[in-house]
Amino acid sequence: MSNAGIYLRRRLVNVIALLFGGFATVLGLIFLVWILWVTISNGLSAIHPRLFTKITAYADQGGLANAIVGSLLMDMMALLICAPIGVLAGTYLAEYANRSKLGASIRFLNDILLSAPSIVMGLFVYVIIVLPMSNLTHGNISFSGFAGAVALALIGLPVIVRTTDEMLQLVPGTLREAALSLGVPQWKLTVQVLIRAASSGILTGVLLALARLAGETAPLLFTAFGNNFMTVHPLDKMASLPVAIYQYTNDPSPAMHSIAWAGALLITLFVLALSLLTRLLFSRKKVSYE
C-alpha cells in the first residue's frame, strides 16, 4: 500500500473511532433523558393531593401516605443504625489500621460489599431477623419495619465506611501531629479534631448512603413486606414507596400504574436531589481544603 493510502486509512480509523465516542455519549444521554422524561411526565400528571393524605388500602381511589411515612421511617432507622457503625468502622480503617493487614482486608471486602446484590441482603436479614422473630413469637411478629431498616442499613453501611475512610485520609497529618504534641489522647484527637475536620465529608457519605438505600426495593420485599394501612410501629409489617411501586406496577389496572408513576417521581426527585446536594457539599469541601 502506498504511503498516502496508509495515511488515509489511519485518519479514517481515527475519525470513525472519535465519531463512535461521540455517538456513545449521545446514546447514554438519550437513555438518561428518556428515562427521566418518562418518569417526570407520567409522574406529574398523576400527582394529586390525595397521594399524601390517603393510604394504599383504597387502591386506585387512594394514595401513598402510608408508604411515604413507612419509607421515611425505615430510611431514618436505617441511617441511625448504619451511620454510627459506618463512621466508627471508617475511622478504624483510616486512623488505626491504615497500614495493617486487617485494615487492608476489611477495606477490600468493604469495597466488595459496596456492590453486593441487595436482594441477598434481604435474604440475609430474613434468615437472621424475620425467621427467629416469627419463631419466638409464634408468628405474631414476622416481617417488620425494623427488619426492613436493618436490611437497608446493610446497603448503606459500606458507603459510609468508604467515604469516612477516604475523608479522614484527606485530613492533613500536621493536625494529628499538632494535637499529639499537646498530649491529647488518641481518642480525643480522633473525635474532637479529625472527625470534626472531616465532618462535611462524612456528612456527604451519610447523604450518599441515604440516596442509595432510599431507592432500594429488593431488600424490603422479604423484610418489611408492605402494609396497606398506616403504621409507625417498628415491629409491624411496614409499607414503603419502592415496594408499593413494585406492587402497583404488577397490577393490571392503569389507574394503579399512574399512582405508581407518581411514587416513582417522588423517589427519583428525592434521590436525585440528595445526590445533587452531596455534589454541592463535596465540591465546597474540596475548595476549602486547597
Place this chain on the structure above:
Amino acid sequence: MQVTSAVPLARDIDRRARADARHDRIFHRVLKFCALLVLATLLGAALSTLWGGREVLFGHGLHFLTSDSWNPVEDDYGALAPIFGTLVTSLIALVIAVPISFGVAIFLTEIAPTWMRGPVSAAIELLAGIPSIIYGMWGLFVFVPFMANIEPALSDTLGNLPLIGKLFQGPPLGLGLLTAGIVLAVMILPFISSVMREVFQTVPTRLKESSYALGSTTWEVLWDIVLPYTRSAVIGGIFLGLGRALGETMAVTFVLGNSYNITASLLMPGTSISSSIANEFNEAVGVHRSALIALGFLLFVVTFVVLLIARLMLHQLAKREGK
C-alpha cells in the same frame, strides 16, 4: 482540682495518663468491633443463605445445580434456568455496555472540550443514581412496547444470519432476555465508563505526548498507549459492571417475563436468579422457600467471586501508580 504541692500533681498526672490509656483502649476496641461488623456482614450473608437453603443445597445436592426443572407442586427444583437467564442477560449487558462505556470514556477524556467534560460526566453518572425500580417501570411500560415494535425487524435481518441467526428468531413479545440485557446495559454503563474515565486520566501525559510526537493519531494513542497501560483496571471496571448486572433485581424482574425456559432465542421470556427470588419468595413455603434462599446463596457466591476479581484488577493499577 486544687494544686498545693508537687506530689499530688504528679499523682494526678499519673492517674490522668492511666485513664487516658484506658479510654484509648476502649475506644480502639469499639472501633475495631464496628470494622469487624463489615466482615461479619459478608460472612453472615453467605452463611445465612447457606443455612436457609441447606434443605435444597445439601438435600438435593448436584441435582439442584444440573436440573432445569422448577416445579413447586412436586417440590422438584433445579437452578439451571435461572442461572442461564442471569448469565445470558449479564453477558448481553456487557456486550452492549463495554463498547459504549469505552466510547463515553474516549469522549470525556480525549474529544470533549474541557467545559463540557464536567456536566456530561455528571449526567452519565446520574444514570447510576436512578433507583433500579424506575428502570424496571420504564422497562416494562416504555421499553418493552418499543422492543416489541423493533423485534420483527431484528428477526428479519439478524435472524437470517448463519451462526447467530437463531438468537434473534422468536415471537416479538418485547419481553425477554434481550430486553432485560439492554436495560441492564444502560444500568451498568455509568459504572464501567466512570472507572474507564478515571483510569484513562492516570496515564502519564509524557507517554501520550511521546506517541503524538511520533505522529500517532488520537485513536492510536488510545489503543496502543492508554489501553495497554490501564488494561488491568479496565478489566476490573468491566467485572465491576458484571457484578452489578448479575445481582440486579428490580430492573429485570418486570421485563424478563418470568418463565423457566432455556432457549437459544434471546427474544423468548426467561427468568433470572434474582427475579425468581423476588417474584416467588413471598408465596413460597417449605422446600420452595429453601430453594429460593439456595438460589440467593449461589448468586452471592458468584457475584462475590466476580467482584473479587474486579477489585484485584483495579488494585493492580493503583499499586503500580504507587498509591
